[in-house]
Amino acid sequence: TLIEQSIERPATATSRLTGLRFTITAGPTREALDPVRYLSNHSSGKMGFALAAAAAAMGADVTLISGPVQLATPAGVKRTDVISAQQMHEAALKAAVNSDIFIGCAAVADYRAAEVATSKLKKGSSEQLQLNLIKNPDIIAAVAGLTKQRPFTVGFAAETNDVLSYARKKLTSKKLDMICANDVSQPDAGFNSDQNAVTLLWQGGEQTLALQSKAALAESLITLISKQFSNKSTTSEANK
């Protein structure tokens, strides 16, 4: 098939994505409880940075929106740093409307503190504490739900159980074009590892990519995503 050919073909054509505009989110977000404490998610940012590097190496115009990580900006990538989910939401929507393809790879915190203390909370003598949290904006659903200037939208589902089932539910409920299912219960994949294995799902198809370096995986994912985007654009044009 065309897809398999494009995966197997080495990335010699560095300009094959020229003109294509990607926005990619990466890393965790941090939700402050007070000036010293925060709530966060495990995420090294490596997968999102690898995707940005791969797309840029293929000639795409890449905006990378990153939470707090310890990684260098890939060559040719325009980077915006954020801390919280609200900041990432704002930056992502601003960039998304000027993008062809949006990939939400960040591990965004679902909840933030209902109230953020401006000075350090004192521990007190209580053995227990109740923290009141409120839901953060759902960035990927917001992008996929855009009615104007909506980019082709790809999400990530980091799950520990029933991975494919949860991922396919998210694909539909969030109206995504594709979703990348990542089983983060595997010790040699996901999070801080330099390797990962994922299954990319879309309406009517899926493709499993075996354990490999995040750099190699990113190249395959960018190729598959671009191909699917291109198919969808062609179909849309044909239906006009």
Next chain:
Amino acid sequence: TLIEQSIERPATATSRLTGLRFTITAGPTREALDPVRYLSNHSSGKMGFALAAAAAAMGADVTLISGPVQLATPAGVKRTDVISAQQMHEAALKAAVNSDIFIGCAAVADYRAAEVATSKLKKGSSEQLQLNLIKNPDIIAAVAGLTKQRPFTVGFAAETNDVLSYARKKLTSKKLDMICANDVSQPDAGFNSDQNAVTLLWQGGEQTLALQSKAALAESLITLISKQFSNKSTTSEANK
């Protein structure tokens, strides 16, 4: 005074702390909520690692107990990595009883989740979430409260307001020998910065160390702490 002389003297005598055993904690702790989410504190670990490096460079035998940080182990330092406050508590007490001086520089999370989910919590439709937390062990108070093999115990107080007042209260309430007060509301000091300014307090004295590199500050702190330890040991001997 003797103290000022020892600070001003360059650290040419690399063996002046030979035979002295330090245990130093550094970095944040992470308290898992589920396999992907956690609660943590801001801390790069730089101050604790600088203290370990300075003590080792002066010839001391140094055990460094570190939370999750992105830092290389200083030369000559024995390092133990931990994640949670409970793990740090266990490692710290084990090392403390074989130490002359214990410095608690880690930003330990005061609370952890009352229950840790073994699979990823699903967000659900609720706009609000209550997180039930329980208090973590107070590591520095546990070390200072040892009745046998108690090391000379030095704490850190990272505060955003009434810094010296809170630090002096902690010095007394936790029965510490010294405490290092750190105003983390200053943007050019503390946390992720390579510089810091602190005030070291003890019963009957204090010394402020102006903004400088964490490496230079660490050398002054190790010198002041060792001097105070030596004074106390001499007094104890004299009183026997």
